[in-house]
Amino acid sequence: MRILVDLDGVIGDIDKAFIEVWKERYPDAPAPEPGTRKEFYIGHEFGDDAGEKAYDIFREKGFFRHTPLMPDAKDALQKMITAGHEVYIVTSAGNDIPYAASDKYQWIDNNFGREWVDRLVITRSKHVVSGDVLIDDKPEVKNHDKANWEHIIFDASYNRHIKNKRRLGWSNWKEVLFP
Ligand SMILES: [Mg+2]
The missing domain is CATH 3.40.50.1000 (HAD superfamily/HAD-like)
Known part of the structure; x- marks a missing residue:
């Protein structure tokens, strides 16, 4: 096969990697617990400008390497x-x-x-x-x-x-x- x-x-x-960076960078912003989000695109979970902020994290060199x-x-x-x-x-x-x-x-x-x-x-x-x-x-x-x-x-x-x-x-x- x-x-x-x-x-x-x-x-x-990827959730674990992302949420760690997110909490460090935006300690006052809401962040979901790993394994609970309802939206496939993680940025969509937080609403408003969070999608763009999430994308900025994905665009950083080394982000995917540290998953x-x-x-x-x-x-x-x-x-x-x-x-x-x-x-x-x-x-x-x-x-x-x-x-x-x-x-x-x-x-x-x-x-x-x-x-x-x-x-x-x-x-x-x-x-x-x-x-x-x-x-x-x-x-x-x-x-x-x-x-x-x-x-x-x-x-x-x-x-x-x-x-x-x-x-x-x-x-x-x-x-x-x-x-
Ligand atoms: Mg996938």
């Missing part, structure tokens, strides 16, 4: 490889977020090792990448109807309204992928 895995919110704990690993994600991906599956990390890097691509390259190298950089696909058009499944926390992946993969939702507080897709976490990935 060829398994495509999203990075932010799936193998990288902590999601618990059990690395173990799961390594087990997929050991079991003979092809695994690719498919992640987007916004054209207005200049360091995202290089930071993510570094992040894979630092957390998974150099050979995993060959498994990195950076694109905002995930539908053009071929695979059997895409594990992604985004409620609706753009152009998913044109893709040949099945979107499996990576469970998060902001995608629980999606009921028509298989749902997976790193504690039950084997049962969901191979029922």
